[in-house]
Amino acid sequence: MGKxxxxxxxxxVVAWLDRRVASxxxxxxxxxxxxxxxxxxxxxxxEHDAKTLREAGPEDDLDDLVEWTAAREPR
Structure with a gap:
């Protein structure tokens, strides 16, 4: 539900909006x-995520886990 x-x-703006609805x-x-x-x-x-990634740099605390998982992936 909503409010x-x-x-x-x-x-x-209303006229533009009404044209979008009519179309x-x-x-x-x-x-x-x-x-x-x-x-x-x-x-x-x-934007927030991109800013966070820019500030943190390319490496994060999951990189090691990804490498470990990839090395053990069934072939």
Whole structure:
């Protein structure tokens, strides 16, 4: 389930959104907005992960485990 939200958007944004719905890109306004927000959440998570990897460098604490597992993989 979810929570109901009331939002004010500029007329130009609503018109654009309504065209997306009319073209069949989304079932309704809420579905389109939800999909857009979920994409933004994934994008920000990916940015955070990329920053973490840049700061940590290419090696992490699982590299040794991966090498050990690969060496013992059944052939």
């Amino acid at each position: 109901r939200m009331v939002m004010w958007l500029p007329d130009s 069949g890109e989304a079932a309704n306004r809420a579905a389109f907005v939800t999909a857009a927000l979920e994409r933004e959440m994934r994008r920000r998570a990916a």
